[in-house]
Amino acid sequence: MPAIEVKDLVKKFKDALAVNGISFTVETGGCFGLLGPNGAGKTTTINILATLLKPTSGYAAVAGFDVTKYRNEVRSNIGIVFQEPALDSKLTGKENLEFHAMMYGIDPATRNRRIANLLDLVELTEKANVLVQNYSGGMKRRLEIARGLIHKPKVLFLDEPTLGLDSQTRRLIWEYVKKLNKENDVTIILTTHYMEEADYLCDRIAIIDRGKIVALDTPGNLKAALGANASLEDVFIKYTGKTIRNIEEREKIW
Amino acid sequence: MVELRAIYVLWLRDLIKFSRARERQIGSLAMPIMFLLFLGFGFSGANLPGIAHKVDYVKYLVPGIIGMNMLFGSMFSGISVLWDKEFGFLKEIMVAPVSRISIALGRIAGGATTSLVQGLLLFVISFFLGFSFVPAFSPLRIVLGVVLMVVFMALISLTFIALGLSFASNMRDAEGFELIINFVMFPLFFLSGAIAPITTLPPLVRILSYLNPLTYAVDGLRAALLGLSMFPLLFDLVLAVVFAVFMVSLAAFFFERSESV
Numbered sequence: 461m462p463a464i465e466v467k468d469l470v471k472k473f474k475d476a477l478a479v480n481g482i483s484f485t486v487e488t489g490g491c492f493g494l495l496g497p498n499g500a501g502k503t504t505t506i507n508i509l510a511t512l513l514k515p516t517s518g519y520a521a522v523a524g525f526d527v528t529k530y531r532n533e534v535r536s537n538i539g540i541v542f543q544e545p546a547l548d549s550k551l552t553g554k555e556n557l558e559f560h561a562m563m564y565g566i567d568p569a570t571r572n573r574r575i576a577n578l579l580d581l582v583e584l585t586e587k588a589n590v591l592v593q594n595y596s597g598g599m600k601r602r603l604e605i606a607r608g609l610i611h612k613p614k615v616l617f618l619d620e621p622t623l624g625l626d627s628q629t630r631r632l633i634w635e636y637v638k639k640l641n642k643e644n645d646v647t648i649i650l651t652t653h654y655m656e657e658a659d660y661l662c663d664r665i666a667i668i669d670r671g672k673i674v675a676l677d678t679p680g681n682l683k684a685a686l687g688a689n690a691s692l693e694d695v696f697i698k699y700t701g702k703t704i705r706n707i708e709e710r711e712k713i714w
Numbered sequence: 715m716v717e718l719r720a721i722y723v724l725w726l727r728d729l730i731k732f733s734r735a736r737e738r739q740i741g742s743l744a745m746p747i748m749f750l751l752f753l754g755f756g757f758s759g760a761n762l763p764g765i766a767h768k769v770d771y772v773k774y775l776v777p778g779i780i781g782m783n784m785l786f787g788s789m790f791s792g793i794s795v796l797w798d799k800e801f802g803f804l805k806e807i808m809v810a811p812v813s814r815i816s817i818a819l820g821r822i823a824g825g826a827t828t829s830l831v832q833g834l835l836l837f838v839i840s841f842f843l844g845f846s847f848v849p850a851f852s853p854l855r856i857v858l859g860v861v862l863m864v865v866f867m868a869l870i871s872l873t874f875i876a877l878g879l880s881f882a883s884n885m886r887d888a889e890g891f892e893l894i895i896n897f898v899m900f901p902l903f904f905l906s907g908a909i910a911p912i913t914t915l916p917p918l919v920r921i922l923s924y925l926n927p928l929t930y931a932v933d934g935l936r937a938a939l940l941g942l943s944m945f946p947l948l949f950d951l952v953l954a955v956v957f958a959v960f961m962v963s964l965a966a967f968f969f970e971r972s973e974s975v
Contacts, residue, residue: 510809511809512805512808512809532811532812532813533811535809535810535811536811538809540809542802542805542806544802545801545802546801546802546803546804546805546806547801547802547803547806548727548731548798548801548803549801550731550734550735551727551730551731555730559723559727560806560810562719562722562723563719563720563723563807563810563811563812564810564811565719565811607806
């Protein structure tokens, strides 16, 4: 059973087609990259897979569950790190994790053990009892990744997880993600604007533009098709062109 | 389907945040205290038509201002969903494997508890500002009065958190917040008879008062605390319950519907 199955997925907002008939599958344990210019439909796709948006038409399943019919089953099986921070800044880091664990119905003993382990993993044990409003951008991101893992999701969505972070934090996050993916068999869906990030982490990449998938292959094959010394950036520009996109914020989720 | 754990977690979150927000606790009591001080003492000697002469204006005012405090606190806490939206936290709540109705109920439970705490605090403070029970009240009548007061306070709270939540569910961001304060909250307050009897209002305006859920709750609070009311106590209670049930259902409906864009 594939971890994710998407077939002819369409999402229409009032005046625009954000996702225009995309299809792909991600095998369990894979790391799948969604690349594309701003407004290409990456976040919309993730929001549909995470049950935050209803698709206009088409089919999408996560961990074997149809995202429109079995929302709670999908929700229990996914973790998500949103593009913009989604923490409660008036709670401490630890409280944010506890809140999450309780919402997912994890019993107190397991909860405490996992939270301690995860805080350790993202190196925030010392700052666990500090209010999140005093965290730096990198600390918030690490906390969010920890939070996304508490309920042991089978599929983890990372929507531009390293946006605006320094190189040290970015490296650290890459290592976690790689470890999760390889050792714990967590399936990962990643969107990013950093080509080296996708190249380093993903085993398959879809380039998406104007709501359609324009290329889908392993990073190696995508580069090889262009020539011996081609970079992923070259591939990206070849498929999506050089025009800068002016997009309006069309979707506001809540 | 209602998940109690989700309601509990959201309730707990509201309580933790409230206990840390010192400014909010003080700020929310400043306005009602000023109303009691300036209106209460300012009009203490005045003879307002519609108020029985034996009742001091301050005493008449206290149930109304408690109602006002509950109205404002509750509406704010219902609308505070917009801040969760603004800070992105709402998405985290919305992807959790719990039903929308549990989320709405959790928010309502949390908001109701915090505004009830504030209302009770104001009630205690009002004794220092000139409030006292009618001398004819027996101890049993006092206890009964306080219990009834808490019931009415809880009903106001449920009704208006739900109203706030309904507005928040239909708003994109906090831009329209001022509009709601000026065109919803203040009219609700002035039309409720909180500061002056509605019997002297022009007939057309009085109809608005009769449609206002707060009117019956404030009247009920007066019945409970002063033994003085426009309508029979039971009538006030039944209407307050009906309004609360209606508003909570409406909020649950809007909240459920608002999940997709």
